[in-house]
Amino acid sequence: MCESRPLNSQSMVATLTSTPPSFLPLWRRKLPTYNPTQCLGTGKEALEISSNGYIKTNTIGFPEKGISTRPRTSSTPRPPRPRRIILVRHGESEGNVDETVYTRVPDPKIDLTEKGKAEAEECGWRIREMIEKDGANDWKVYFYVSPYKRTLETLRHLGLAFERSRISGMREEPRIREQDFGNFQDREKMRLDKALRLRYGRFFYRFPNGESAADVYDRITGFRETLKADIDIGRFQPPGEQSPNVNLIIVSHGLALRVFLMRWYKWTVQQFEGLNNMGNGNLIVMQKGYGGRYFFSPKWTHTHTRISASNGDLLFKNPQIQLIYASQ
Structure with missing residues (x-):
């Protein structure tokens, strides 16, 4: 049994206020x-x-x-913003041509087809051709890529168009991964889920054990904030340089890229639900314009809508509009 001792208020205060190193x-x-x-x-x-x-x-x-x-x-002075932000969808994957692949292969491990590899390499050369038309000698590219196998393979083949000296960096970014449809996918159940999604709403419907487009929006929002901070500190700049000729390339997935555009340009849910994916191996070019704001480059982005050259806002002619992207 512990011995009872009288409390000394002065010693207690001294003990509490003196923190041993x-x-x-x-x-x-x-x-x-x-x-x-x-x-x-x-x-x-x-x-x-x-x-x-x-x-x-x-x-x-x-x-x-x-x-x-x-x-x-x-x-x-803040570093110059990238001249372009280029959004690239992965090349054709095995899941794009055979949906049964999703029942036996994890979505993150699905490969590109041979056609998809060729699409990725062609996309790289299109990007290089576009950049070289600027006439700048100090241009560079910096890559963000989803960690899925098909996007990493797309980057590997797309990158064949660039010498190592032209690549200022690359970062694998999990937040721009594909929408999670719920682990291994049962083909018939997935068809039912997609039909339910049309009835419920393409943005808010959450796949069982997976994500909704709204969930993707949340993580894309976090990525966008990181991206803006990276731009402000000049992360994409070559060492010791302040070049305005850096081109940022984001290699991702169809829905993730649509959500990225929705978040960047503050499109509404209704506008998002009127959009469909661009084709495999295709790209969208966001060109830096007046005031450092990004707009769609008309040579590379074709739509059934008018696009404001200043901020990329869509002016819809009808709510069920479909974006069609240039593959040239």
Whole structure:
């Protein structure tokens, strides 16, 4: 049985207000065997460390190749935005030609067909031709790609059109993956689910054990915020450069790209439900225009609608409009 002792209020206050060094929270301690510079980067890639051993908070950038860590001031100009944001749908996959593949192969592991590989390579050369018509010598491309096998294979064949010196970077981005239809898919049940989706609404219908387009919208929103931040800090810029001739290429899936456009241009649910996927291996070009805003490049995007050149807003002639994208 514990011995009862009288409480001393002064000693209690002293005990509570004095924190032993060993109990300091990790973020306030200086660990002698831990070097944050080595963990976060080396040389020019390292974040700046203050004299007390903490990471400076007035730096910009991330510990990746070519990201500046100079202090941001009100007079620091923002890096130029990419000249284009190019959206590419993966080439023809085995699931596009045979729906029974989904019953035995996980969706993320479905391959491209030989036709799909050729579509991807042709798409790469179309992109290069478009970029070279700018007449700039310092152009670069940067890739975001879905982690699904068919998008990674699309990037591999699309990338054959570019020398390594033209590629400023690549990032695998899970948030731009395909809509989740619910693990292995029963063919007849999927047909029923898709019929129910038309009755319920293409945007809000959630597949059993899967996602709705609204769910995809939520993760695409997070990706868009990351993308805007990456643009603002110049993540796509070649090391030590401030080039306006960087082209951002996003390799993804039909529905994910439609949702990306919906989120970027603030389209309504009704407008989204009037859109269909572009073809396999096709692309949409968002060209930088006045004020740094992006609009559809008319040479590469054909629609049954009029498109505002300033902000890409769709002016619908009817609610059941279908976008048709150029494959040239």
